[in-house]
Amino acid sequence: MSARSPEPAALTVALTKAGRTKIRYPADVVRDDGNRVTVRAPWAAPGVRDFGFVRFEPGDVFTEHYWRDRWFAVKEVRTGDGTLKGWYCDVTRPAVLRDGELLVEDLDLDLWVSADGSSVLRLDEDEFEASGLVDRDPEAARAATRALDDLEHLARTEGLTGLLA
Secondary structure (H helix, E strand, C coil): CCCCCCCCCEEEEEEEECCEEEEEEEEEEEEECCCEEEEEEECCCCCCEECCCCEECCCCEEEEEEECCCCEEEEEEECCCCCEEEEEEEEECCCEEECCEEEEEEEEEEEEEECCCCCEEEECHHHHHHHCHHHHCHHHHHHHHHHHHHHHHHHHHCCCHHHHC
C-alpha cells in the first residue's frame, strides 16, 4: 500500500493598491520556505487582458513567487498547455502571510520579461509618479525603484530563473 501525497495547501492572494483591494483569488501553495512563498493559480481576472506585448487569458497558469523580505513578486506565466509566455514582475512591499491570506501591496512599478529574455520592459512608471508615494513614504519609494532596477538588471544579465530556483 502506498502513502497518499498530501493535497497542496490553499490560500487566498489579496493584492491591494493605494489602500484598496485590487483583486483576490485562491491559489495553491507550491512551497513556503519561511521567506519565499510560491503559489500557483489560474488567470484570475475576468476575460482577456491584452498588454500589446503579451495577453493574459483564461487557461493561463501563474506560478507566483512572493518574498517576505524583498520588494517584489515574480510571476511566471504559462499557457494552459505549459508554454512559457514570460515573467510579470510586480514591485510590492514585502508579502505578509496571515490567517490563510497572502497580503501583497502593489506599488505600481512593473517589469515584463519575455520567455526568451529578448524583451525586458519597465511598466507603469507614470502611475508610480502619480501615486504620491515619493512624498508620502520616501523610504518605500526608494526601495521600490531600487527593486525595479535590480529586477531589470537581473533580467538583462543572468535572467530570472536563478532567482526562482
